[in-house]
Amino acid sequence: GENVEQHPSTLSVQEGDSAVIKCTYSDSASNYFPWYKQELGKRPQLIIDIRSNVGEKKDQRIAVTLNKTAKHFSLHITETQPEDSAVYFCAAPNSGYALNFGKGTSLLVTP
Amino acid sequence: DVKVTQSSRYLVKRTGEKVFLECVQDMDHENMFWYRQDPGLGLRLIYFSYDVKMKEKGDIPEGYSVSREKKERFSLILESASTNQTSMYLCASSLIGGGTDTQYFGPGTRLTVL
Numbered sequence: 001g002e003n004v005e006q007h008p009s010t011l012s013v014q015e016g017d018s019a020v021i022k023c024t025y026s027d028s029a030s031n032y033f034p035w036y037k038q039e040l041g042k043r044p045q046l047i048i049d050i051r052s053n054v055g056e057k058k059d060q061r062i063a064v065t066l067n068k069t070a071k072h073f074s075l076h077i078t079e080t081q082p083e084d085s086a087v088y089f090c091a092a093p094n095s096g097y098a099l100n101f102g103k104g105t106s107l108l109v110t111p
Numbered sequence: 112d113v114k115v116t117q118s119s120r121y122l123v124k125r126t127g128e129k130v131f132l133e134c135v136q137d138m139d140h141e142n143m144f145w146y147r148q149d150p151g152l153g154l155r156l157i158y159f160s161y162d163v164k165m166k167e168k169g170d171i172p173e174g175y176s177v178s179r180e181k182k183e184r185f186s187l188i189l190e191s192a193s194t195n196q197t198s199m200y201l202c203a204s205s206l207i208g209g210g211t212d213t214q215y216f217g218p219g220t221r222l223t224v225l
Contacts, residue, residue, distance in 0.1 A: 032211045043216040089153060093210030097142060097161050103153035
């Protein structure tokens with residue numbers, strides 16, 4: 001299946017700073033790249049996704065960029081807040097029916 | 112709102128026991144998934160189903176089986192539980208292909224096998 005690499009595994013930033021998480025994928029035919037956020041003790045929830053026909057998508061303080069040539073996509077969080085602290089997972093399709101997830105990035109935003 | 116529920120939040124079983132984990136979704140979704148989540152390993156796909164009575168192996172199906180007799184319910188079965196199956200198990204569903212659509216997760220079942 002699709003191989004999804006995610007970096008870094010942990011990230012600590014000060015409140016107000018930006019955070020960037022990067023993922024690479026192997027299948028050049030992949031066309032859908034979601035990001036999920038999992039707060040401590042909660043279920044993963046989709047926060048943003050991007051399809052291969054666009055290079056960037058923004059939703060308030062979060063944005064995702066996609067570089068199809070290099071086969072990588074990134075999550076950008078600006079003006080981080082303590083409630084952004086969570087584990088973030090990127091994913092890419094491993095078939096039309098399922099996703100392969102990265103191993104996750106634990107983001108800590110310190111006041 | 113999509114609601115995905117799992118039968119237990121916490122479960123403790125003995126080695127060799129047969130274990131059933133149940134997942135129910137209320138949004139008429141075609142696709143359902145079972146993942147296990149372990150620290151440092153992310154979410155790994157065990158099995159998925161794209162229709163009633165249809166199932167496909169994911170990346171780590173060994174030691175597991177599944178059943179989907181009704182559209183809303185997807186069960187994960189550990190035929191003979193082993194200690195290395197101690198983990199958090201997450202169920203998810205999606206309306207259309209899970210590789211191109213939002214997956215909605217259940218709250219998880221934390222299984223401990225003694």
